[in-house]
Amino acid sequence: MRVRVSKRAFIGAAALASVAAVVALALLPPLPASAPAPAWAPSMTTARGVFHIHTTRSDGTGTIDDVAAAAARAGLQFVIVTDHGDATRPPDPPAYRSGVLVIDAVEISTTGGHYAALGLGRAPYPLAGDPRDVVEDVRRLGGFGIVTHPLSPKADLAWRGWDAVFDAFEWLNGDSVWRDAPLSRLLGAAWAYPFRPGPSVASLYERPKAIARWDALLKGGPVVGLAGADAHARLGLREGREPYVSRVFVRAPSYEAVFRVASLRVGLPRPLAKDAARDADAIVDAIRAGHVHTVVDALAAPAFFEFSAKSGGAAAMQGDSLPGIEPFVIRVRSNPPADGWIVLSRNGAEVHRVQAAELVYASDQRGVYRAEVCLPARRAAGLVPWIVGNPIYVGERERRADAAPADMSGPAASLDAADKLWGVEKDARSHAEIERSAGGVGLRFTLASGADVVPFAALDATTTIPTGSTGIAFRGRADRPMRLSVQIRVVTAGEGKRWQRSIYLDERDRDIVIPFAQMTAVGALASGPPDVPNVRTILWVADTVNTAPGSSGRFRLDQVRFFSPRAPKP
Ligand SMILES: [Zn+2]
């Protein structure tokens, strides 16, 4: 039977379909606006690249070569790969692949969030544990550390080490954007993704709360701000506690789409020379110095931005300090589309804005100055800025400092090294023996390896803590760099409640001071501040947090004592 469709019905259906297509196209997120060519000559070279990428070496879906090829298609000059790890794998040397410089870095899991480290060699022991200890280790090893996804909505991914003096901070994290977005916006982006991958991902980007947090941090001292892609090319459908352990996933958004959304522009003294080692050093040095800004490329392109300050003969660019307190002039130059604004802030509060390609601001007010270029007409306020620069610090730089030193001016009680109170604890397969010498006590150990054991070796002292003591101090040294867990234990039924603080030892003598107030509960039994009056054991523990199974070591302690603050005068 022939179906007869009237001509009129056919035309009606076709018209309806084309209206639907036009409406659908109109609903697609806009293509990047075209920004005018800059009306000024850039004073320095920039290199465009993306930081924070996962490959198949951890939980990404692409190989290093896939990532480099996607980066080349997206027009990037460099990528910084940050697979999860404990920094004991030596980083791959920098290399050009598909014409893109690939710099290998690592994203370390601490007990209080993730910390990416650039410019780090092979760590002498696994880096893990408290955020402040990982921050300290990365700095000691010459690395530059970036807190990643600091305000992640997933509690175990959010940063909790705010008291640590970290180097840098992700003000934008591509992965948190997906996790933060309401389902309706996610569905909209998913529908548009096959047609406009970059803009559809960018449509999820609101002004991150992390920008305000960054401004608050800057009041205490310098922090470099970066955008991290956190690219995995993978969206898990049923995620476990750790991200991306789901077996069911889609390979989206692709590396290329994410690379087209936002990228870094690193300011360089000279153009990249296709010498991988030298070029990588120049890029990492520039990031360390804060000579870097972020561009959300999916909003508008091309992007140009310079942020500088001058006072008398002194000059500074983003990331730098302008030490003088003379009157100074700040200049921000960009190339925003007609509806764009340059916004200057001081200590987190806006001080000036212009709807033009150049902002000039003269002042004698010291403080932390930051510039953004915003495209408000692209959508209602609350949209992610187009360009975000690093601060210029005018006047003396505040120094973010670690906690004040403990007051040890009161009486101290020594633990006698020769006393019978010293002993050893270990699992059944590890080796540990006490080593005594004049005035000191130490431990020689080899941790077991194998799947059937949780190896540890510890030197212990069975003792109570004198009333009024506020911490423990000692001089320590080890035969190689190592990190030990100093623990105090209240014996209860079972294995007892413990609190710990980890310490670093190496071949030279170090005076270690641990206020009990800095110790944190271990495991599920203990919680809250340490129960000092009921402590019966002090332990120096080598365990798998910072000691690789199968490895050996020796450490030695002298002058172990409990200290107290001077009693207040009546
Ligand atoms: Zn992470």
Ligand SMILES: [Zn+2]
């Ligand atoms: Zn990551």
